[in-house]
Amino acid sequence: MLHPYGPDDIELRQRKLPPLCEDPRWLEVMGPLMNDELRVLLARQEAVLQEERQSSRHLIQLRMQKKEVLAQLLELSGQLQRHDPEAQSRAERAKALLEKINEEMDHLQFRAEAAPREIQKLNGELLAETAALGYGRLLSEQERMAGLSRRIQALRRELLALNEEKYAAEDAAAALGQLLHALLGKELSDRMDARYGLERRDSE
Numbered sequence: 352m353l354h355p356y357g358p359d360d361i362e363l364r365q366r367k368l369p370p371l372c373e374d375p376r377w378l379e380v381m382g383p384l385m386n387d388e389l390r391v392l393l394a395r396q397e398a399v400l401q402e403e404r405q406s407s408r409h410l411i412q413l414r415m416q417k418k419e420v421l422a423q424l425l426e427l428s429g430q431l432q433r434h435d436p437e438a439q440s441r442a443e444r445a446k447a448l449l450e451k452i453n454e455e456m457d458h459l460q461f462r463a464e465a466a467p468r469e470i471q472k473l474n475g476e477l478l479a480e481t482a483a484l485g486y487g488r489l490l491s492e493q494e495r496m497a498g499l500s501r502r503i504q505a506l507r508r509e510l511l512a513l514n515e516e517k518y519a520a521e522d523a524a525a526a527l528g529q530l531l532h533a534l535l536g537k538e539l540s541d542r543m544d545a546r547y548g549l550e551r552r553d554s555e
Contacts, residue, residue: 396473403466
């Protein structure tokens with residue numbers, strides 16, 4: 352969708368916003384307006400956030416594991432000085448494990464540092480698409496409101512005209528009823544009212 356503003360405008364604003372995929376208000380308002388582009392961006396941001404959290408949890412586990420391996424190497428250091436073959440084998444396995452842990456931690460640390468930038472970038476794209484889609488919908492809603500206002504005004508005028516017509520009919524019926532009552536008298540006019548199915552008039 353075309354965005355009627357520059358990237359600098361979005362970049363300045365996106366820094367102040369939390370991830371839109373976790374914003375309840377954004378989800379509530381934009382849910383009914385969701386298009387394919389927003390769905391893709393939303394899914395990507397959710398995936399990056401999930402990966403960031405998993406990486407953080409895994410890093411904590413690796414740090415604990417590294418601490419245990421370092422403690423094991425420290426414990427083996429005395430045996431290594433005595434040239435214990437079993438200790439040498441265990442130490443080599445521990446060093447290999449430590450190297451593997453360090454490599455995995457480096458990879459996870461890189462991903463953990465890159466994730467916020469990716470989340471912010473996706474937030475900017477979500478914000479840009481939200482603004483373009485939102486203002487387009489806002490314009491159409493304002494046009495719909497204007498149409499409904501015109502229709503309401505027309506209905507009000509029609510209702511006013513119908514009320515005036517009703518009052519005129521009531522006045523005409525009252526005048527005619529009074530005339531017939533005066534000409535025919537109460538007894539005869541009551542019988543005529545009953546014959547024609549008219550409401551009984553109060554006596555004057």
